[in-house]
Amino acid sequence: MSEYKAINIRDFETTHYYKKISDEYQNDLKILTLIFPFKVNSYVLEHLIDWDNWESDPIFKLVFPHRKMLNEWQFHKLSQALDTNNEERIKKTIYEIWMQLNPHPEGQMDLNVPTLDNKKLFGLQHQYQETVIAFPSRGQTCHAYCSFCFRWPQFIGRKELKISLNDTTLLLDYLQSKPLITDILLTGGDPMVMNFRAFKDYLDPLINNIHTTNVQTIRIGTKSLSYYPYKFTTDAESEEFIRYFEYIVSKKLNLSLMAHFNHPRELEPDVVAKAIKRIRTTGAQIRTQAPLLKNINDNSKIWAEMWRKQVNLNLIPYYMFVARDTGAKQYFEVPLERAWKIFSNAYRQVSGVCKTVRGPIMSALPGKVQLLGKTEVEKNGNIIDAFVLRFIQARNPNWVNKPFLAKFNKHAYWLTDLEPLYGDNFFFQEQLSKILSPAEKLFNEDYESELNYSL
Numbered sequence: 001m002s003e004y005k006a007i008n009i010r011d012f013e014t015t016h017y018y019k020k021i022s023d024e025y026q027n028d029l030k031i032l033t034l035i036f037p038f039k040v041n042s043y044v045l046e047h048l049i050d051w052d053n054w055e056s057d058p059i060f061k062l063v064f065p066h067r068k069m070l071n072e073w074q075f076h077k078l079s080q081a082l083d084t085n086n087e088e089r090i091k092k093t094i095y096e097i098w099m100q101l102n103p104h105p106e107g108q109m110d111l112n113v114p115t116l117d118n119k120k121l122f123g124l125q126h127q128y129q130e131t132v133i134a135f136p137s138r139g140q141t142c143h144a145y146c147s148f149c150f151r152w153p154q155f156i157g158r159k160e161l162k163i164s165l166n167d168t169t170l171l172l173d174y175l176q177s178k179p180l181i182t183d184i185l186l187t188g189g190d191p192m193v194m195n196f197r198a199f200k201d202y203l204d205p206l207i208n209n210i211h212t213t214n215v216q217t218i219r220i221g222t223k224s225l226s227y228y229p230y231k232f233t234t235d236a237e238s239e240e241f242i243r244y245f246e247y248i249v250s251k252k253l254n255l256s257l258m259a260h261f262n263h264p265r266e267l268e269p270d271v272v273a274k275a276i277k278r279i280r281t282t283g284a285q286i287r288t289q290a291p292l293l294k295n296i297n298d299n300s301k302i303w304a305e306m307w308r309k310q311v312n313l314n315l316i317p318y319y320m321f322v323a324r325d326t327g328a329k330q331y332f333e334v335p336l337e338r339a340w341k342i343f344s345n346a347y348r349q350v351s352g353v354c355k356t357v358r359g360p361i362m363s364a365l366p367g368k369v370q371l372l373g374k375t376e377v378e379k380n381g382n383i384i385d386a387f388v389l390r391f392i393q394a395r396n397p398n399w400v401n402k403p404f405l406a407k408f409n410k411h412a413y414w415l416t417d418l419e420p421l422y423g424d425n426f427f428f429q430e431q432l433s434k435i436l437s438p439a440e441k442l443f444n445e446d447y448e449s450e451l452n453y454s455l
């Protein structure tokens with residue numbers, strides 16, 4: 001392997017790649033990187049980006065911000081502020097724009113933090129009965145930053161916008177108090193940026209005592225197979241990570257990497273196949289997920305090719321997401337109708353082995369909602385279009401897998417743009433308001449007793 005190096009914007013300006021981009025874009029980049037966190041690395045620059053076509057290259061657009069990610073007004077206000085050289089004014093303008101970019105969509109910050117003995121467990125999120133999400137504090141960065149990422153507030157260094165946790169013993173206490181939890185999902189950032197010591201220190205208290213909980217699956221959300229596959233092959237600590245994966249599996253746990261791939265290009269380098277092979281020898285499984293993004297992968301051929309390649313490499317396609325309402329959304333967002341068409345056209349091109357994938361999915365306030373499609377229904381004697389949706393996961397598990405209807409809306413991008421086809425409210429809305437109020441009482445035990453699994 002060539003030497004791996006993290007590259008920030010100052011470093012990038014000194015590389016020979018910098019000379020490949022236009023003068024105009026060099027200037028844009030100075031302004032854009034004040035707002036959007038920027039980080040790449042030598043592997044991404046060398047092996048994933050086609051520099052001869054940099055402007056249209058999907059991986060370039062995946063890691064480099066684009067001028068259209070700000071509106072004209074924001075861009076000009078920021079350039080003007082920069083011209084004044086007034087530090088206070090520049091800072092104020094940056095902060096103003098950050099706030100306009102909706103840093104915490106869907107109530108991530110306050111709504112999903114669980115409590116134990118009246119203490120808020122910051123660094124955890126518990127929205128769906130079976131699964132707790134954990135944010136190890138040392139894993140709150142990535143090997144490179146994706147330009148579309150809704151996690152970007154975590155990278156820009158303002159403390160009050162960050163969510164993270166160090167103390168896994170609290171997580172263990174929480175798991176012991178909640179026997180319905182079967183899954184822990186480590187996320188970030190990217191937990192696989194941690195060095196081995198941090199990774200082991202975080203997981204040891206959990207894995208060593210996992211028999212005192214009802215946890216059966218450890219999931220790790222990661223982009224490392226795309227941005228730094230050497231992590232699992234020739235990196236100095238790769239052997240230790242592989243041994244630790246074996247240790248997790250030896251505890252009769254299901255270890256699942258939730259690997260993030262946006263484009264088939266990311267699967268092409270030989271080192272990716274090697275990394276996958278090595279991870280698979282531990283008994284771990286690898287599932288794949290990614291958002292659908294305008295300008296990067298909004299094309300059914302790309303998805304069909306990606307799923308096929310993934311299955312050939314022993315990966316399990318899992319979710320296609322709708323891009324969230326945050327950050328530079330107007331640059332990346334795809335209307336729901338089009339998202340459904342792209343998903344369906346791709347789904348039609350592949351055999352059943354790829355059809356473990358589900359999409360398009362919105363991780364919305366009430367739950368993970370899948371747009372099943374557009375159909376025709378009769379209303380007041382007329383035939384009209386409607387969207388059919390269902391919950392894959394929900395704050396109340398009783399909502400899951402009940403199809404429900406919304407008025408067809410060509411201009412809808414998200415669940416909140418939709419209206420029920422019949423009546424004033426969706427079937428879940430009244431209960432949702434109850435669950436969300438008061439805000440802290442997020443994960444509501446009331447419906448645990450309502451649940452009826454015996455069919």
Ligand SMILES: *Cc1c(COP(=O)(O)O)cnc(C)c1O
Binds near residue numbers: 125127392
């Ligand atoms: C996606 C998600 C999960 C995991 O859902 P699965 O369907 O089990 O993969 C858990 N919690 C939250 C908040 C999520 O958004």
Ligand code: SF4
Binds near residue numbers: 145
């Ligand atoms: S790797 Fe994941 S968390 Fe990191 S920037 Fe990309 S999408 Fe965001």
